[in-house]
Amino acid sequence: SPQVVWSMLGNRQFCSYKMTTKTQNFCRNEYNLTGLCNRSSCPLANSQYATIREEKGRCYLYMKTIERAAFPRRLWERVLLNKNYEKALEQIDENLIYWPRFIRHKCKQRFTKITQYLIRIRKLTLKRQRKLVPLRRKIERRERRREEKALIAAQLDNAIEKELLERLKQDTYGDIYNFPIHAFDKALQQQEAESESDSDAEREEEEEEDVNTREFVEAEDSELSDFEDMDKLETSSEEEQEEEEEVEKKASHSKSKGKTPLKGPARRKRPYIEIEYEEETEPTTKTKAA
Amino acid sequence: AGDGGGAAERGGPPAPQRVLFPPTFSVSEIKNKQRRHFMFLRWKQQQRKEKLAAKKMRRKEREALGDKAPPKAIPKTIENQRVYDETTVDPTDEEVAFDEATDEFAPYFNRQTVPKILITTSDRPRGRTVRFCEQLATVIPNSHVYYRRGLALKRIIPQCIARDFTDLIVINEDRKIPNGLVLSHLPDGPTAHFRMSSVRLRKEIKRKGKEPTEHVPEVILNNFTTRLGHSVGRMFASLFPHDPQFIGRQVATFHNQRDYIFFRFHRYIFKSEKKVGIQELGPRFTLKLRSLQKGTFDSKFGEYEWIHKRREMDTSRRKFHL
Numbered sequence: 001s002p003q004v005v006w007s008m009l010g011n012r013q014f015c016s017y018k019m020t021t022k023t024q025n026f027c028r029n030e031y032n033l034t035g036l037c038n039r040s041s042c043p044l045a046n047s048q049y050a051t052i053r054e055e056k057g058r059c060y061l062y063m064k065t066i067e068r069a070a071f072p073r074r075l076w077e078r079v080l081l082n083k084n085y086e087k088a089l090e091q092i093d094e095n096l097i098y099w100p101r102f103i104r105h106k107c108k109q110r111f112t113k114i115t116q117y118l119i120r121i122r123k124l125t126l127k128r129q130r131k132l133v134p135l136r137r138k139i140e141r142r143e144r145r146r147e148e149k150a151l152i153a154a155q156l157d158n159a160i161e162k163e164l165l166e167r168l169k170q171d172t173y174g175d176i177y178n179f180p181i182h183a184f185d186k187a188l189q190q191q192e193a194e195s196e197s198d199s200d201a202e203r204e205e206e207e208e209e210d211v212n213t214r215e216f217v218e219a220e221d222s223e224l225s226d227f228e229d230m231d232k233l234e235t236s237s238e239e240e241q242e243e244e245e246e247v248e249k250k251a252s253h254s255k256s257k258g259k260t261p262l263k264g265p266a267r268r269k270r271p272y273i274e275i276e277y278e279e280e281t282e283p284t285t286k287t288k289a290a
Numbered sequence: 291a292g293d294g295g296g297a298a299e300r301g302g303p304p305a306p307q308r309v310l311f312p313p314t315f316s317v318s319e320i321k322n323k324q325r326r327h328f329m330f331l332r333w334k335q336q337q338r339k340e341k342l343a344a345k346k347m348r349r350k351e352r353e354a355l356g357d358k359a360p361p362k363a364i365p366k367t368i369e370n371q372r373v374y375d376e377t378t379v380d381p382t383d384e385e386v387a388f389d390e391a392t393d394e395f396a397p398y399f400n401r402q403t404v405p406k407i408l409i410t411t412s413d414r415p416r417g418r419t420v421r422f423c424e425q426l427a428t429v430i431p432n433s434h435v436y437y438r439r440g441l442a443l444k445r446i447i448p449q450c451i452a453r454d455f456t457d458l459i460v461i462n463e464d465r466k467i468p469n470g471l472v473l474s475h476l477p478d479g480p481t482a483h484f485r486m487s488s489v490r491l492r493k494e495i496k497r498k499g500k501e502p503t504e505h506v507p508e509v510i511l512n513n514f515t516t517r518l519g520h521s522v523g524r525m526f527a528s529l530f531p532h533d534p535q536f537i538g539r540q541v542a543t544f545h546n547q548r549d550y551i552f553f554r555f556h557r558y559i560f561k562s563e564k565k566v567g568i569q570e571l572g573p574r575f576t577l578k579l580r581s582l583q584k585g586t587f588d589s590k591f592g593e594y595e596w597i598h599k600r601r602e603m604d605t606s607r608r609k610f611h612l
Contacts, residue, residue: 128442130413139600147487147550147576153369154547156554157568163510164541164558164566173536177560 006045010037015044031062031076033106040102050096050103052081052110059088059114061095061107085115368548373609377517386517390524394479398456398528405529407433407457408450413440416466418491423461425492425573429542429555430529431506433459443587451476457529458587461486471577473525474587480595481587482525484551484577491573499557499569505538506531507555513546518596519612522551522579540571549610551577579612 009015017029018037025037031051034041043049047066052059061079068075079095081088089108096104168177317333320326352359364370379386390396397403407430409423415438427433443460450458455476462470468489474481492501509530514523526544539559545552555572582596596611603611 127440143578144487146548147578150548150550151552151576153367154545154552156543156545156552159512159545160510160541160543160554160556160558160568161566163512163543164560164568165564167508168560168563168566176536 002045002047006039050107052107054114057118061092371608373606375516378515379517379520394475395524395528401532403456405456405531408455409433409435409459410438412462413438415463418466419463419468421491422468428502429572431531447586481583483581485580487576489575495570499571502571503538505535507540507542508534510541510543546612549612
């Protein structure tokens with residue numbers, strides 16, 4: 001009889017479905033209505049019992065009566081509940097019509113909770129689900145190690161610097177960076193290689209200079225007519241030296257200022273200053289030519 | 291303990307006599323761990339001495355021969371020994387040139403489109419990821435950061451196309467650090483999925499300079515040799531506007547080494563003609579390509595051009611795909 005069963009299982013003997021915690025006892029039996037281990041909710045200790053269980057999204061009402069207590073196979077009777085919430089509640093009422101209030105109430109409560117969580121499951125599956133991909137420790141370690149080694153092999157700073165210098169050489173930056181030493185050495189080499197064709201260019205340069213320096217240059221030419229070539233050479237070398245000085249000044253300028261690149265027009269202003277220095281640097285150019 | 295020490299010491303001096311007699315005596319056959327360790331160390335020292343002696347001999351021979359000495363042997367590196375990839379791009383290949391003229395990046399390279407980039411994250415980004423997104427937005431000109439708020443990518447993409455975005459970057463986050471990057475070229479372009487590692491924000495970089503300015507940086511793409519590497523390189527190039535402003539003196543580098551793509555952002559200055567100084571600003575990270583998809587982001591039905599399959603592709607240590 002159920003009282004005997006309860007007196008055994010409930011307090012004294014062992015029940016395998018019972019789980020005790022500090023505050024409460026739980027029942028792990030799958031037919032349990034509330035989940036707690038009580039006299040009224042133990043499916044083993046009540047000969048008339050009912051539960052709601054869901055399978056694959058459909059809810060069923062399970063009922064157990066005294067008449068079938070001797071037939072374990074047919075013990076639990078199962079009724080499929082309607083998908084509609086209200087109609088299912090009516091079904092529960094109609095099936096459990098003369099049953100104790102406690103069981104009816106708890107069945108409806110359980111049914112409500114189950115439908116709610118089924119709705120939530122359906123909503124979540126529609127949303128984006130995060131796929132968890134397991135990491136393999138060995139592979140992670142290997143990848144990390146390889147990355148470090150690749151970093152060392154890459155020598156990034158050197159590679160970037162090389163690439164930038166390449167681009168500078170190939171003139172992608174155009175006129176922004178003036179390092180005339182290089183461009184200037186090229187020009188010198190060109191001059192030496194093709195001195196005849198370049199003499200016209202020299203003369204043209206001189207004429208441009210002459211526009212500004214008319215006073216000085218004409219006087220010199222008139223005085224030293226025999227040494228015309230020498231003069232031309234000297235003045236051209238003076239130009240070169242002055243440009244070099246310019247460059248040094250600019251380099252020191254850039255070092256002091258740090259990051260701002262010097263702009264083009266600043267250079268064009270210089271030729272006016274050249275005039276003043278011409279005479280001063282004459283002795284040094286003579287030693288250079290020698 | 292004293293006995294063990296004594297045994298080791300005794301095992302030392304008489305051992306050389308023992309080494310000579312039995313023909314096969316390997317260090318690994320000694321059962322006693324201490325003695326075995328000791329013998330192994332001694333064997334190692336011997337090897338080192340022999341190696342040093344061989345080196346000296348070789349050097350003497352070299353000097354003796356003088357000019358006739360054979361050229362120095364080049365040490366083998368992984369890059370030297372790399373398994374030749376048949377998809378390596380030849381600069382003069384016409385087919386490649388034709389493909390590149392007609393692929394999805396052609397309008398960018400023909401200067402018909404200006405890149406406009408949308409940067410976003412996965413759901414609920416944590417602080418580090420958010421800051422990383424902001425810094426990335428300063429590095430890439432014409433980019434905007436938007437919060438995700440649980441929107442599906444498939445719905446975002448048509449909206450982006452409607453608002454004229456050319457690229458979409460999604461930074462995936464796991465446990466408060468960014469660990470993945472999805473780069474998708476929008477009007478129906480390829481989508482690349484990378485794994486991102488060693489992310490350093492600006493404040494974690496030592497000796498960094500001031501903030502990156504608004505100038506358009508230059509782009510350096512190093513070492514993208516195969517066809518796959520070429521297409522990935524073009525994807526990166528299409529993120530930045532075509533005309534860099536040299537006044538800004540900023541350069542963004544994507545350097546590929548052994549299938550790892552290192553991203554750095556520097557400011558450079560030419561100290562002289564043969565010397566340039568660079569200073570790192572900006573975030574840095576490394577990427578490893580996981581998959582390249584032909585259309586826009588679609589994980590289920592997309593057509594994958596390349597997926598990294600570990601079992602097939604990671605068989606050799608000298609084989610790289612980019």
